[in-house]
Amino acid sequence: MKISLSDLNIILDDLGDLKSYQISQLVYYGYKQHYGTHIKYSESPIVDVIKIIEYFEEENIGIEYTEEILKLIEHSTSHKNELKSIFKTAKNIKDGEIYSDSFIEFKNFTTTLPRKLKSHQIKSAFHFYTLGNGANFSVPGSGKTSTVLSVYQKLKEERKCNLLFVIGPPSCFQPWKNEFKDTLGRTADALILSGGNRELRRSEYYKSQDNIFELYLTTFQTVMNDCEEIIKFLSQKGVDAFLIIDEAHYIKQLGGSWSSSILKISKYSKYKGILTGTPIPKSYKDVFNLFDFLWNEDSPLSHEDKIRIDLDEKKKNFDDVKLLLQNKIGSLFYRVRKEDLGLRPAIFHEPIVVKMNNSEQLIYDYVKATIYSLEVDNYFKNEDVLSNLWKGRMMRLRQAVSYPKLLMTAIDNH
Numbered sequence: 155m156k157i158s159l160s161d162l163n164i165i166l167d168d169l170g171d172l173k174s175y176q177i178s179q180l181v182y183y184g185y186k187q188h189y190g191t192h193i194k195y196s197e198s199p200i201v202d203v204i205k206i207i208e209y210f211e212e213e214n215i216g217i218e219y220t221e222e223i224l225k226l227i228e229h230s231t232s233h234k235n236e237l238k239s240i241f242k243t244a245k246n247i248k249d250g251e252i253y254s255d256s257f258i259e260f261k262n263f264t265t266t267l268p269r270k271l272k273s274h275q276i277k278s279a280f281h282f283y284t285l286g287n288g289a290n291f292s293v294p295g296s297g298k299t300s301t302v303l304s305v306y307q308k309l310k311e312e313r314k315c316n317l318l319f320v321i322g323p324p325s326c327f328q329p330w331k332n333e334f335k336d337t338l339g340r341t342a343d344a345l346i347l348s349g350g351n352r353e354l355r356r357s358e359y360y361k362s363q364d365n366i367f368e369l370y371l372t373t374f375q376t377v378m379n380d381c382e383e384i385i386k387f388l389s390q391k392g393v394d395a396f397l398i399i400d401e402a403h404y405i406k407q408l409g410g411s412w413s414s415s416i417l418k419i420s421k422y423s424k425y426k427g428i429l430t431g432t433p434i435p436k437s438y439k440d441v442f443n444l445f446d447f448l449w450n451e452d453s454p455l456s457h458e459d460k461i462r463i464d465l466d467e468k469k470k471n472f473d474d475v476k477l478l479l480q481n482k483i484g485s486l487f488y489r490v491r492k493e494d495l496g497l498r499p500a501i502f503h504e505p506i507v508v509k510m511n512n513s514e515q516l517i518y519d520y521v522k523a524t525i526y527s528l529e530v531d532n533y534f535k536n537e538d539v540l541s542n543l544w545k546g547r548m549m550r551l552r553q554a555v556s557y558p559k560l561l562m563t564a565i566d567n568h
Contacts, residue, residue, distance in 0.1 A: 240286075292488065
């Protein structure tokens, strides 16, 4: 058996002694027969080469390597050892073993920032900086944005990145601009890539490196629409982006349009980060995309791990799931809890019921009746109308209470 590599094609020669089930396994891995060989096109050849080598070793099949394959294996081994070292350091930081020379140097750097970081923010930022690809799952109000901005400034001064590319809901745009100025002491040269004229927006991705902005702000929907243009932008010479996903739980859906596009562009940025206070809103599987975004083919959660998590969750073996996740990703994220900030526990009050007056009741009944008047047969034909009615119902009721004249205006559909 001989393994070689041509461009991004993995080529398997001398397959004469393979058994039929072994050939079937190659087909399952994506290899196609071609004039006596089996070939697979791979965008991640290191991953696929290691995978096929491990299979051949399990089957006790002798392997002959070309020089290029040997270099690939050597690079993979070196890279894995480097990651192990980084992950171990990150674990030590979370465990409190942080008083190294590099931490002291990083802490001294933070004193040069206009905004003075709190102790938990410095530790969180150093953890993020050490990994290069950081995840901050701290509660709202803990200073996640300031933490990321301090890491960005450190990397910028080290000439490792020169811009921030932030993806999140539109509501985060202005806070990022505000935090940028408060934390770094300068107004961001910022550009919002969202909505407007599509061609004009897309032209921004093709500007020369002398005309790029320092802070780009865009939405999940825009990334889906402009995916190929963003890849070209991130790939061009002179662009060294620090890619951030704010409210990262928005990309939790496996195979979703937003998440697929974001995973695609993630390969074109060396430094990345995810921010969310709710990393697991519904299922333990919600973290899969988050760590695939950060680490791509180096993701700490293997395909087998994901299958096991899915099965254990269905069986309600939650302790097993938590243990696996702790072992695999426990050192790769940082979380500041409310009690760490000295905040009081949340107080939940009983809801206060306010009865609608006659005018409010009339409007409510009209909107409700209009929604239900759509016949079942016409549901999908009127899906957009129905959706907008449901979204607008509470808004119209608020308008009726606060300023009834607003009922004369249309509700923008964003």
